[in-house]
Each structure stands twice: as C-alpha cells, then as structure tokens.
Amino acid sequence: MSDFLVLAKKEIKNLMRDRKLIFGLIIVPLIVYPALGKMMQFGFESATKETHVAIVNFDDGKYGELLIKALNVTPNVTITVISAGSVDDALRKALQENQNVLVVIPHNFSESIESDEAATVQIYGVFKEIGSGMRESVSEGRINAVINVLSEEIAKLKVRELGAKNPDAVLHPIRAESKSYLLGRIVDVPPTVVSQVLASQSYGLPLIVFLMVMITSQMSAGVVASEKENKTLETLLTLPVRRTTIVASKITGTAVMGVIAALAYMIGLRQYMAGFGETGVSLSELGLSITPAGLALFGVVVFLTIAFSLSLAMLLAVFAEDVQSANTVVSSVILPLAFPSFVLMFVDISQLSALWKYLLLASPFTHPVVDYRYLIAKDYTALGASIAYLAIVAGATLYVTARVFASEKILTARLGWGRQKGRE
C-alpha cells in the first residue's frame, strides 16, 4: 500500500471513530431534520384534518339556508348550527363547544342579495388559547373558498336572469393565459411557477455548497490542529514520507468525510423539505435538462471548490495551537468568503455591474452557484472559464499549504505575530 493510502486510511479511520464528529455531522442531520419535517407535517395534517365550524343564522331568507347547505357538503368541514340571541352569545357558545370558526349570517343577508346589493358574512376565528393559529387559519381559508364559489354561482344566476347567454364571459370578460419565454423557447408554464422552480434551485444549492464548505474546512482544520493538540505532529513530520503526501492524504481523508456529511445533510434536508410539498414542475419540463457531460463538469467545479476550502483551512490551522482556536480562525476567514454565495440567492449576477460581478466571482465559493446556472443554460464556455479560475486558485492555495508544511513554520507559526514558540 502506498504511503498516501496508508495515511488517508488512517485519517478516515481516526475521523470515523470520533463520536462527537459522527454525531454532529451524520447522525444529527439524518435524524433531526427528518424529525423536524415530520413534526411540521404532523402539525399541518392535524390542522387540516377536520374543521369545526359553528354557524349562527340571523337571516330568514333562502340564501342563508343555501350557504349552510353549501358548507355542509364541503369536505373536511363539520357544521354545527347554533342558536343565539347575539354575536357575543354565539362566540361564547362556539368557544365552549371547541369550534375553530364562527360564521355569522346577518339578518339582511338574503334581502341584500335579492335587492342587488353586496351581502356580508362575518367569519370569526375562535382562539381557545395562544397556539400556532394554523387550524383557525385553515378553517377561514376553507370557508372563504366556499363563499367564493357560492358568490360566483349566485352572480351567474343573476347575470343569466338579466338575459346574458354566457354569464361566465360576462363575469370574467378578460382571461390571462400565462406562459414563459426561457432561453429562446416558449414553455407552457406560468412565470410564477418557473420562478418558483428556479428559486428552489438558487436557494438549495448555495445552502448545500455552504454546508459542505463549512463542514469540510472545519474538519480539515481540526485534523491539523488535533495533530498539534495531541502532540503527534512532530512525529508525523519526521516520518520518511513527503510533506506533499501528508497534505494530500489529509485533504483526501477530510474530503471523504465531508462528502459523507454533506450527503447526510442533503438526505436530511430533503426529508425535511418533503413536508412542504413541491411545485410539481421539474427542470427538464422547462427545457433545462442537465447532460451527463455537464454534470461531470459541475463535479469538477465542486471538487475544486472543496479542494480550495480544505487547503485554505489547513493553511489557517497551521497558525492555531488547538482545535478550538483552529475552528475560530477558519470560521472568521471562510465565513466572509462564503457569504457572497448567499448574495447570489437574491441577486442575478448578469444584472450586476462588472465591478460587483468580478468582486463576487473573486470568491471561489460563488462559482458552484453561478456555474450551476451556466450548466442548466448549457453555457459551457463560461463554465470552462470558471473551472480554469478555480483550478488556479485551488492549485495556488494547495502549493502554499504544501510549502508551509515543508517549512518549520508549521511548528513555529502562531497567531500572535512575532511571538515565538518557547525553546528548550
């Protein structure tokens, strides 16, 4: 087995046996996120399960009764007609009977409709205690939907009575047909849905990139700092192994763990997001499919970004004396560098001035986000330029890290400039 494999295997074994690390990076996302998603789903389902609606009818006409009948046949709605002398009285009874909503039909309801005036129905959400309010909100939504349908049907009847042949066209004389024009193609999908699909891509990817960068950089800094903290570094550096092999094995070991952790986060997040439903439109339906070659190129982008963050973190960890201070140093440098990738969640880089565009692109962490957009737009020239930039930055950082590892700086460098290690 080569020296590189022996060292990389040791790194992975050492990290895999770190219970705190495994718990924080793999167990937590795999258990906590899905559990959180399930809880949200359970809360939503129990809120939408059955709506208890109390109705007090002060109207003598036919339209009050019609509304009650319409609500009665609405799915997931249980109607209780209560008799009360006033609205206050009705609210007290609704509260006692654990109703979520009270619908008040006023005495002039039918009269108003019949005399071609707008009739009003009052809807009260009945809050028994300060809870999530989800149940009351869902109930109100359902009643509004019923009232809208009823209102529409009554309007159609009235328009027909006035002699119109097509009441629907009279009520809605203009109808909008939404389509989208995307990358030179017309797609039969409304812009709001396209926007939702694109937004889900631009929110999800920066988050995953950010997680991977933070996890792997903290881990690689920890790997170097723990060598110092556990007093194993000096021995390691006197072994008959090239320093570049030591650096490469540490990067590989932490990258493997980082990918496992990122996968755990992605699986956990997917489970969590599953509780909230999807748009039902995929990228390929919008004509934005990703080819296998494009995916491979994107793999190179992610690999180079991770290689940059790992070697930068290792370089920074050289200046720390223990794992805790290494984490602090790495966070304070990597976080500001990764921040621009979050800006790209809200900003379209093509709309920015050249100065801002190149300032944002100077951070290697923005490239996976931007490159993903190039990828779905099949702009391989821009993707190639980005890969070249990342290769130069990652290569240079790796070179500097290997040089520092080959020098005595790794033993003597400290954050307090000018302060030297105590000598024997």
Added chain:
Amino acid sequence: MLVEVENLEKDYGKVKALKGISFSIREGEIFGLIGPNGAGKSTTLKILATLLKPTGGTVRIGGYDVVKEADRVRTLISYLPEEAGAYKNLTGREYLEFMARLYAKDERKAREMLQLGVELSGLGERLDDKVSTYSKGMTRKLLIARALMVRPKLAILDEPASGLDIVNAYEIRKTIRRFARSEGTTFLISSHNMLEVEFLCDRVAMIADGRIVETGTPEELKTKYGAENLEEVFMRSIGVSIPEPVGGEGS
C-alpha cells in the same frame, strides 16, 4: 561517524538558542546531550530530526545533510519528541501498524516491525484498546516501541522517561539499553536527568546556554572534575561551586 554536527547555530528572532555547537556520534554509540531546561537540547534534536532549519553550521547524518537531503535523513532516523502523543482514536496495535507500513516497503517487513513493536511495548492485550484509554506511562511505552521497532540507524529520543513514575521510567530505560545492545542502534538521547544519562549513555555532551561545555564518557568527566556524579560535573563545568551534594533528580 554516523552524526557530525559542526558550528550549529539557531536563532529564534533575536533569541540565540544555539551558539555554534559541535559534536559527533559514532555508529552504535549511545550519546547523551545533557543540560538544564532552555539550554538548547530540544532545539538541537529538532534540527537533527529535520523539523527545524539551522541558522548556521551543518549537520550530517549518515553522510546526508539534514537541510538539503532531509528526505534521505528521514529514512535513517526515528524521532521521539519530549511531549508526544499517539492518535487517540486508534488502538495501540493500529498505531504501530500504521507506523510500520510507512517505514516498511513491503508487507513482510511491516509485519516484522509490528511484531517487534508489540514485544517492545510490553502492553500485551491492552494494545487492542484505544490509545485514549492509556495512562501516560503506557503511551510513552507505545511511543518508544514505535521509535525503535523500525530499527533506525539513529534513534533520537528527547527526554525519553520525562514525567514518568519511577517504575515506568525504569522499564523504559531498560528497554532502550537492551535494544541498543541487541540491535547495535545508535542513540542520541537528551535528558536533564543525570541518573538516566549515566545509566544509558556511552558518551555525553554537556550543554548550557546554547554552548557545549564538556564532552566525554561519564567516567572521564567524573575523573576530570573529581566529582561523584554527572550533576557535580555539570555544575563545576559551568563554574558553579558546590559545597556539598545537592538533592534532586540527578543526585
């Protein structure tokens, strides 16, 4: 000569840790570098172990320059720092196996090294426990075994029994002496424990304030200064008069 040190200097900024020291070590010799804390012992050992670069002077091990041919030097040496640890999440056996695989170029040699390491450590079944469960003495035995099992041309041991209780320190010294006799390995040992040095070393160099003040066998030095032990030799060599034997580690 296996080791040749000439006019070695090392500066840490404005602080001069070594002010031009010279000594040489013959093959198969156990050479002791003795002196108080801050004298420059560890700095010298770290330069020989290729960890630090000298400000001036030269060091050759087996004919190779420790700066220009550091990679070649590392194949000849095995270094044990004063404050050393092992990977806590590995078992003792896994740690020895990991090190053996980096030194041995084939599977058979790696197995032989591991076997020797297991014997030298004397940890028995505890080798299958994680290093994090080891006491300080057990960890040090594991590290000594690691340093010796690779049968280096030169073993550089910085304070090999430092901070250990009397039993563990005794066992470690015995292991080193037995190994030196059976394998003929050359040792460079630093210590401020004069008893340890007298017990182990064929020849010693006394270092104070970055300079070597005396070199010779323990017997030669004691005779030269009319001293009962190396502690008295050291004090007299640096010009401190001793009215009566003093206590402490080396007395």
